[in-house]
Each structure stands twice: as C-alpha cells, then as structure tokens.
Amino acid sequence: MPYCYRCGVKLEDDALSCPLCGAVVPEDSVPSERCWPVDDAGERSNFTRQPGAARILARQILLVVFMTPVLALLSIRAIAPDTADWLGYVLVSLVGIWALSTIPLVAWRNPAAIVVGEIATTIGVMVGLDLLGGELAWSLEIGVPIVVLVSVVSTVVTLWVVRLRERGANVASVILAAIAVICVGLDVIVSSYVHGTPAPGWSMVVVAALSPVAAFLAYYHRSLRVRVPLGRRFHA
Amino acid sequence: MSVQPAAWFRLDNAALVFPAVAGSRYTTVFRISATLTRPVELDRLSTALTRLARRTPYFQVHLRRGLFWYFFEENSGMQRVMADSRNPCRDFNIRGAGRFAYRIRAFGSRIALEVSHILTDGTGAMRFLRSLVAEYLRLGGCRIDAYDDLLDPDSEPDPEENEDAFDRYYRREVPGPDAKGRAWRAPSTVDRHRYFVTTGRVSTTALLALAKSYGVKVTPLLVAMHMEAIESSMHASGSVTRPIRVLVPVNMRSFFPSSTMRNFFLYVDPEIDPRVGEWSFDEKVRIVARQMELGLDRRQLQRHLVRNIGSERNPVLRVVPRTVKDWILAYVYRRVNEPRFSGSLSNLGAVRLPESCGDHVKHLDFMPPPNPVTRTNCGVVTFGDRTSITWASVAHDRTIEREFFRLLVSSGVRVELETNYTELWRDACRTVTDAE
Numbered sequence: 001m002p003y004c005y006r007c008g009v010k011l012e013d014d015a016l017s018c019p020l021c022g023a024v025v026p027e028d029s030v031p032s033e034r035c036w037p038v039d040d041a042g043e044r045s046n047f048t049r050q051p052g053a054a055r056i057l058a059r060q061i062l063l064v065v066f067m068t069p070v071l072a073l074l075s076i077r078a079i080a081p082d083t084a085d086w087l088g089y090v091l092v093s094l095v096g097i098w099a100l101s102t103i104p105l106v107a108w109r110n111p112a113a114i115v116v117g118e119i120a121t122t123i124g125v126m127v128g129l130d131l132l133g134g135e136l137a138w139s140l141e142i143g144v145p146i147v148v149l150v151s152v153v154s155t156v157v158t159l160w161v162v163r164l165r166e167r168g169a170n171v172a173s174v175i176l177a178a179i180a181v182i183c184v185g186l187d188v189i190v191s192s193y194v195h196g197t198p199a200p201g202w203s204m205v206v207v208a209a210l211s212p213v214a215a216f217l218a219y220y221h222r223s224l225r226v227r228v229p230l231g232r233r234f235h236a
Numbered sequence: 237m238s239v240q241p242a243a244w245f246r247l248d249n250a251a252l253v254f255p256a257v258a259g260s261r262y263t264t265v266f267r268i269s270a271t272l273t274r275p276v277e278l279d280r281l282s283t284a285l286t287r288l289a290r291r292t293p294y295f296q297v298h299l300r301r302g303l304f305w306y307f308f309e310e311n312s313g314m315q316r317v318m319a320d321s322r323n324p325c326r327d328f329n330i331r332g333a334g335r336f337a338y339r340i341r342a343f344g345s346r347i348a349l350e351v352s353h354i355l356t357d358g359t360g361a362m363r364f365l366r367s368l369v370a371e372y373l374r375l376g377g378c379r380i381d382a383y384d385d386l387l388d389p390d391s392e393p394d395p396e397e398n399e400d401a402f403d404r405y406y407r408r409e410v411p412g413p414d415a416k417g418r419a420w421r422a423p424s425t426v427d428r429h430r431y432f433v434t435t436g437r438v439s440t441t442a443l444l445a446l447a448k449s450y451g452v453k454v455t456p457l458l459v460a461m462h463m464e465a466i467e468s469s470m471h472a473s474g475s476v477t478r479p480i481r482v483l484v485p486v487n488m489r490s491f492f493p494s495s496t497m498r499n500f501f502l503y504v505d506p507e508i509d510p511r512v513g514e515w516s517f518d519e520k521v522r523i524v525a526r527q528m529e530l531g532l533d534r535r536q537l538q539r540h541l542v543r544n545i546g547s548e549r550n551p552v553l554r555v556v557p558r559t560v561k562d563w564i565l566a567y568v569y570r571r572v573n574e575p576r577f578s579g580s581l582s583n584l585g586a587v588r589l590p591e592s593c594g595d596h597v598k599h600l601d602f603m604p605p606p607n608p609v610t611r612t613n614c615g616v617v618t619f620g621d622r623t624s625i626t627w628a629s630v631a632h633d634r635t636i637e638r639e640f641f642r643l644l645v646s647s648g649v650r651v652e653l654e655t656n657y658t659e660l661w662r663d664a665c666r667t668v669t670d671a672e
Contacts, residue, residue, distance in 0.1 A: 003275060007319055008344030010277045019278060020319035020342065036433075036656040037322045037343060053333050 003030060006037060055105045062105075066098035088132045096125035119151045142193045149185040153178050166221075173217035180210045244309045245294070247354065249402035249544050250499035253573075254354045255299060255306045256565035258330060261428055261630075265325040266615070267603040268361050268584075269348035270369045273596050276342045277376070282317050284371040285340055287389035289315055292364065294398040294497060295338060299330050299354060304558055308337075308355075317342050322656055323431045325350055325606055325628070340368070345598075347372065353499065353605060358584050359487045360497040362602075362617075363387065366589055373593045380590045385495075394495060401494040402545055405538070412543035413536075416505065419578045420478035422469040424631035426608050434627045434637045435601055436651040438644065440586075443623050446647055450518070455583045455616075456506075456525035458625070459484060462614060463508055463520055465639035466578050470510065472635065481507035483580035483610070484528065488541075491534045502540045504531030505577065517643075574609035579636070583616040594620065603628045612636045 002011045002025045004018035017024050070091060077087050099121045107113035123144050130139035157178045161171050180203075187203035247255070254264045289296055296315065297308040313334050320343035321327075330337050330352050338351035338361075349365040356364070367387035374380050383391075447457045459482050466480050488500045506527035508515050515523070530536065547553060553561070584602050588594075599622040602615035612629035625644075627637040641651055 007342060008275055009281075009342045010275045012279060018319075020317065034344065035654045037320050039322055 002026075006039075008034065052108075055108060059102055059105050062098060062101050066094050066101075070094050089129060092125060092128040092132065096121060096128070115151070115155055119147065122147050122151075138193070142189055145189045146186060149189065150182060153182050153185070169217040169221040173214045173221065176210045176214040176217070180207045180214070183207070244300075244307050245297075245398065246305065246307055246400065248400040248496075248498045248500070249548055250357070250501060251354045252305070252548060253565045253569050254352065255331075256562040257569050258352070258354070260327070261426070261608045262570075262606065263325055263328050264330075264353045264605055265328045265350050266353065266358065266361070266605040267324050267348055267350045267601075268358070268365050268617070269346050269601045269603075270365060271598045271601070272345045272347070272369075273598055275345045276347055276372075278317060278342065280375050281340070281342060281347065281372050284368055284375055284389075285315060285317060288364070288368050288371055288387065291367075291387050291389045291391065291393060292397075292497070293393060295336075295355065295364065297337065297355075298333060298335050299337060300333070301558060304554060304556070304561075306354075306558065311336060315340070319343075320346070320348060323429065324348070324433065324603060324656075326429065326431055328352065330354060338364075356497055357487075357499045357501045358485070358582060358602065358615075359489060359501070360499070362584055362587060363497065366587065369597065370590060370593050373596050378592050378596065380592065382590065384590075386590070396495045397497040399494065399496045400498065401488065401492065401496045401500040402541060404494065405488075405492045405541060406545040406549075407538060407542065408546075410535075410538050410542045412546065413539040416481070416576050418478055418575045419481035419507070420466070420470055420475075421575070421578055421610065422466065422612065422631065422633065422636060423473055423475075424611060424633035426611060426630050427632060428630075430630075431606055431656075432629045432631075432634070433603060433656045434629075434634070434641075435654045436625045436627075436641050436644070437599060437654070438623050438625065438649050438651050440618050440621045440623045442649045446649055450521045450525075452521055452525040454623075455484065455581070456528050457521060458583065458614070458616060459506055459528070459581050460517065460521040460524045461640055461643050462579060462581050462636075463506075463524070464517055464643055465636045467508075467510055468639040469633075469635045476510050479507045479509040479511070480578045481505050481576060483577040485580070485582045486532060486537065487585075488537065491532075491537055502537050502544075504528050506531070570609060574607065577610050579610050579613055580604060580607075581614040581616065584618075586618040589619075598622070599624055601626050606630045614640075 001013055002015055003009065004011060004021065004023055004025060006023045007018055007020050009018070009020065011018060011025060015025055073087050073091055073094075100118060103117040103121065104114050107117060126139045126143040126147065127136070130136055130143065157174055160174060161167065164170065183203040183206040184200055187200045188198045191201065192198045258264045293310070294308075296311050298311040298313075300307055300309045311334065313336070315336050315338075318339050318341050320341040324341075328339070328350065329335060337355040338349060341348040341350060347365070347369060349361055349368070351361045351364075363385065364387070367389075370378075370380060370383075370386050371389055380386075443454055443457075447454045450457055462482055463480050466482075470476055470480070483503050483505055485501045485503045488494075488502055489496070492500075494500055504527070506524040508520055508523055556564075582602070582604055587600055589597060597619065600617045600619040601624045602617040603626050604613040604615045606628070607613055608630055611631040612627060615626045615628065617624050625640075627640065629637070641653065645651055
C-alpha cells in the first residue's frame with residue numbers, strides 16, 4: 001500500500017498522488033518517520049465554497065457596480081433638476097442592464113423564468129425610454145413587436161435545437177431559416193410603421209439568398225443521417 | 237430524541253471576544269492531536285469524519301456577521317481531511333461563507349484537530365477528537381462496547397451539547413471579581429508566520445510522584461515550574477518591574493454540570509511578585525497550590541462568570557453596532573485583558589479512550605493558540621502513562637521552554653523532546669543532556 005512521502009499517510013492502492021498535498025506518490029513509498037512536515041503546504045484549506053455562493057457574490061458585485069452610478073445620477077438630478085435632461089435615459093439604461101444581468105443569476109436553472117424575465121425587462125426599458133420623450137411614440141408600434149419577434153423566434157429555435165436528437169448541419173439550417181423569418185418580420189414591422197402598410201421589400205432578397213443554403217444544409221444532414229454517400233446521391 | 241440542526245445560533249459568552257481579535261497574529265486556533273501506532277489511512281479517516289460530522293451539527297457551521305453580534309450559521313459544505321503544516325494553528329481564516337471553524341489534519345500516524353476558540357474549548361475539542369479517533373479505529377475493526385461520553389455517530393445529538401452554559405448558570409446578584417494590573421512578560425521578537433512548538437513527553441507516574449513529593453497536584457507543580465522559568469527570563473532581562481501571573485484555564489463543567497460542546501471555561505490566575513523578594517521553588521509551589529485551591533471554588537468562579545455575562549447583557553452594549561464592538565473588544569482584549577498574564581498553562585487532564593482503542597494510540601498532544609501578547613504558552617494532556625507538555629510560542633526566544641524542561645529533568649523526570657524546528661531540536665536535546 002502506498003504512502004505519501006510528504007504527509008506520511010497511507011493512501012489507496014491505486015493512488016497516483018496524495019489527496020491532501022497533491023504530491024506524486026512514488027512506487028516504492030514507505031511511511032515517513034518525521035515528526036513534522038518540511039513545509040507549510042496545505043495552508044488556507046479550511047475553505048469550502050457554499051453552493052450558490054459565487055452567484056450571490058456576482059449579484060452583490062453587479063448591484064454595487066450599477067447602483068453606484070445610479071445613486072450618483074440621482075444626486076445630480078436632486079442638486080440641479082433643470083440642467084440634466086439626459087439623466088433619465090442613462091438611469092433607465094443602467095437599471096435595465098443591471099436587471100438583464102441579474103435575472104439569470106436569480107432564476108438560476110429555470111430557463112423559462114429567465115426568458116420571460118429578460119423579454120419583460122427589455123420591453124420595460126423600451127417603454128421607459130419612450131416615455132421619457134413625453135408620450136408613447138414608437139415603443140408600442142415598433143419596439144415591442146421587434147422584441148417579441150426576435151425573442152419568440154430565438155426561443156423556438158433554441159428549444160428546437162436543444163431537443164434535436166442529432167446535431168450537425170441541421171442546426172445551421174434552422175438558424176439560417178430563423179434569420180430569414182426575423183428579417184421578414186422586421187421588414188413588415190418597419191414598413192408598417194413608416195408607410196402604414198405591411199409591404200415586405202428587402203427581406204425578400206435575404207429570404208431568396210438564405211433559403212437555398214438552409215435547404216441544402218437540411219438535405220445534407222439528412223443524407224448523412226441515413227448514411228447515403230453524397231457521391232452516390234449526386235452521381236451523374 | 238430527534239434534533240434538527242439549528243440553522244443559526246448565537247456565539248457563547250466566551251466566544252464573543254474572539255471574532256474581534258482573530259487575525260493572522262492571534263488566530264484563536266488551538267490544536268489537539270492523537271498519534272496512533274500505525275500510519276493514518278486517509279480513506280478511513282475521511283469516512284469517520286463524514287459520519288461524525290452528521291452527529292455534530294453544531295460544529296458544521298460558519299461564522300457570519302450580524303448588525304450587532306456575530307453568529308454561527310449552518311454550513312452546508314463538506315468538511316474534508318487536510319494536509320498538516322510545519323507551522324500549526326496558523327493561516328486559519330474563519331471569516332466568510334463556507335469556512336469551517338475547525339479542520340482535521342493528517343500527518344504520518346497523527347490525526348490533528350485544529351479548532352478556533354470561537355467554536356469550542358479544549359474539553360469540547362478533545363471530546364470531538366476522541367470520538368473521531370474511536371470511530372476511525374472502529375471502522376478499522378476495533379470493537380467499542382461502551383461509548384460513555386464519546387459521541388456515537390449513529391446516535392442523535394443531545395440539545396444540551398449546543399447550549400450556552402454560561403447563560404444557564406448566570407446569577408445577577410453575585411459581584412464580579414477584583415481587577416488586576418499588568419503582569420511581567422518576556423521581551424522577544426514576535427514572529428507572524430512561524431509557530432515554534434516544543435513537546436516534551438514524560439511518564440505520568442514519574443510526574444505524579446514528583447507532585448506528590450511536594451504535596452500538590454500536577455497542575456500547580458507545572459505552573460510553579462512555569463513561573464520559575466519566567467523568573468529566569470526576568471532576571472536575565474534585568475527588569476523586575478511587575479508580578480508574574482499565569483493564566484490557568486478551568487473546565488467549568490467540573491463545577492457546573494453541562495454536556496455542552498461549546499465554550500464553557502474560565503480561569504484562575506495564580507501569581508508571585510518577585511519585586512517583594514526572592515521566592516524559592518518550594519515556596520512557589522505552595523503559593524500556587526494555595527491560590528489555585530482558593531480560585532477553584534464554585535462561588536469564586538461564578539464571580540468571573542457574572543462579570544462576563546453582565547457585559548453581554550448590558551442593554552447599552554447590546555445595541556452598539558458590531559463594528560464598533562469589534563474595535564472596543566479588540567482594544568480591551570489586547571491592551572487590558574491579555575497583558576495581565578505572563579503566560580498560560582492549560583491542562584486538559586487525563587484523557588481516556590475505550591480500552592480496545594487505547595492500544596492503538598501512542599499519545600495525545602495539546603497545543604495552545606498563538607498569542608502575540610503572552611507569546612509563550614503551554615498545553616498539557618495525559619493519556620495513559622504519557623503526559624505531553626507542549627510549549628507553543630510566537631517568540632524567537634526559547635528561554636522559557638529551555639528553563640522549564642531543564643527544571644523538570646533536574647527533578648528526576650526523564651523527558652522525550654520533539655520540535656518542529658531542527659535547530660531548536662538540537663538545542664533542546666543538548667539542554668536535556670546537560671541537565672542529566
């Protein structure tokens with residue numbers, strides 16, 4: 001049975017190194033007869049990290065990092081309320097970024113809560129920024145629809161990819177298709193806001209360019225899945 | 237009786253001051269170790285520790301900061317066996333989440349428990365270590381018929397083990413003890429990182445015979461030897477300015493029944509005053525024995541208890557923020573409390589293990605915590621016919637240890653010395669040889 005030459009303790013038969021000090025165990029190790037170790041290795045080792053302690057620390061750091069400038073800006077507004085019209089935009093942005101960063105740490109291992117929280121926060125920030133202009137001008141007509149479109153499509157694609165049994169070129173195919181859908185959606189939303197009628201324009205070019213690539217990748221993946229060699233499939 | 241581990245609990249009265257002073261110089265960590273007859277099997281020790289940890293939820297905690305007081309909170313982390321160090325009781329950070337207030341270290345055939353005084357005292361720590369060693373040996377095939385006061389890992393914790401016994405025995409009407417001035421302390425450079433350990437092991441029979449020849453118990457005899465060693469250092473320095481006073485911790489469980497595993501100790505402080513004249517060693521022994529006899533009385537000890545608890549219950553002090561309390565307590569402890577003593581000598585007494593386990597244990601050692609004020613302190617523990625006298629010091633000067641062992645050897649008691657520094661080892665060996 002091996003012994004650690006530094007610690008002198010008996011280790012498991014197949015131990016390659018000492019779990020206490022990390023020293024490599026020589027093959028012909030024998031018990032140590034020293035009274036004390038030769039060095040101070042193994043100090044500062046009464047620490048074991050609490051489960052979730054890193055996330056709690058990250059939350060506290062984020063709170064300090066973002067709330068310090070927020071408090072400073074609020075102080076400026078209190079001192080000189082007429083000279084800082086831009087403060088509201090910075091405040092809403094800071095609070096929004098802090099919330100976006102903190103939600104995943106709070107709703108750890110709960111993806112649905114994280115997605116809903118992030119979407120709601122983004123919408124809230126948009127509406128907040130819009131309201132700073134005096135009334136709701138663009139957020140409900142263009143901002144919120146874009147956020148919902150991008151969020152829904154991204155979530156659906158993510159869930160779809162996560163649940164795929166085999167991942168390869170089909171993932172790239174799905175992502176390209178999602179980009180095409182988002183582009184069409186953006187085009188419709190923007191044209192509705194600008195011209196008053198949903199008339200897709202430039203997005204059709206994107207769809208025309210991405211569709212064949214996405215279709216080829218999907219076909220390519222399927223042909224590999226059913227183990228049909230491409231040479232045979234495309235033989236002339 | 238089923239007991240759920242407390243999610244949090246208050247510090248006991250004796251522990252309140254330690255978080256305020258704990259740091260790299262005064263770690264508040266003391267050490268008890270058991271040396272077995274065979275090298276430690278790491279896996280078996282880890283298993284024994286895991287099983288005993290379940291039985292002692294009041295030890296599986298970490299120190300947290302409250303607004304007014306520190307408190308202990310349940311630590312869900314898993315304690316594991318750690319490597320030993322040449323400088324024990326050092327670099328032990330107890331502050332912050334996840335940090336246990338104790339650690340188990342293994343080296344060769346030695347199992348050591350290093351524990352902060354914030355968590356428990358010598359008696360509680362010794363009970364924990366004895367239970368750990370017994371469980372380790374049981375897992376190796378040693379049969380334990382009766383656990384007596386050992387902790388059986390398969391049993392449930394007794395609620396009384398987690399009680400603040402100081403609180404239980406507090407009587408408001410008793411007056412506090414008389415205040416005492418500063419004592420003489422040996423001048424020496426203090427080392428922040430090293431801890432100089434000198435352990436002398438003697439025959440218990442020979443030590444008892446020596447004490448009997450003076451008509452006293454072992455502790456007063458050793459305290460008198462300690463004073464004699466300090467006096468040698470005093471005369472060498474040429475500064476006879478203050479009395480020599482030695483702090484001797486007292487296990488209060490002997491006077492106020494309790495099975496608490498937390499702190500429950502106070503102290504007696506015998507002294508001699510070399511300024512009034514020379515005292516022979518015989519006179520020192522008699523004076524110390526008499527002073528200890530008077531101090532080791534339930535009524536006298538209750539006066540110390542009342543002073544400590546009274547401060548804790550003071551409504552004004554209670555609402556002072558913890559940070560301010562830290563400053564006050566640290567100042568009082570370092571500038572007022574500790575300078576009252578020239579050194580300390582703590583005797584854990586005779587320790588027993590189940591008969592079947594006893595044959596597997598060579599000896600036990602007890603090391604007091606590093607103290608930058610009193611600097612050189614002594615821990616004594618007896619197991620079978622081996623009494624271990626451990627001097628642990630943060631000072632560079634070794635005069636007190638050398639004089640103590642010289643005196644012991646010259647009294648006819650043979651000493652086996654062991655140190656954690658080679659140069660000191662050679663020096664100490666030479667001392668014993670000279671004395672013989």
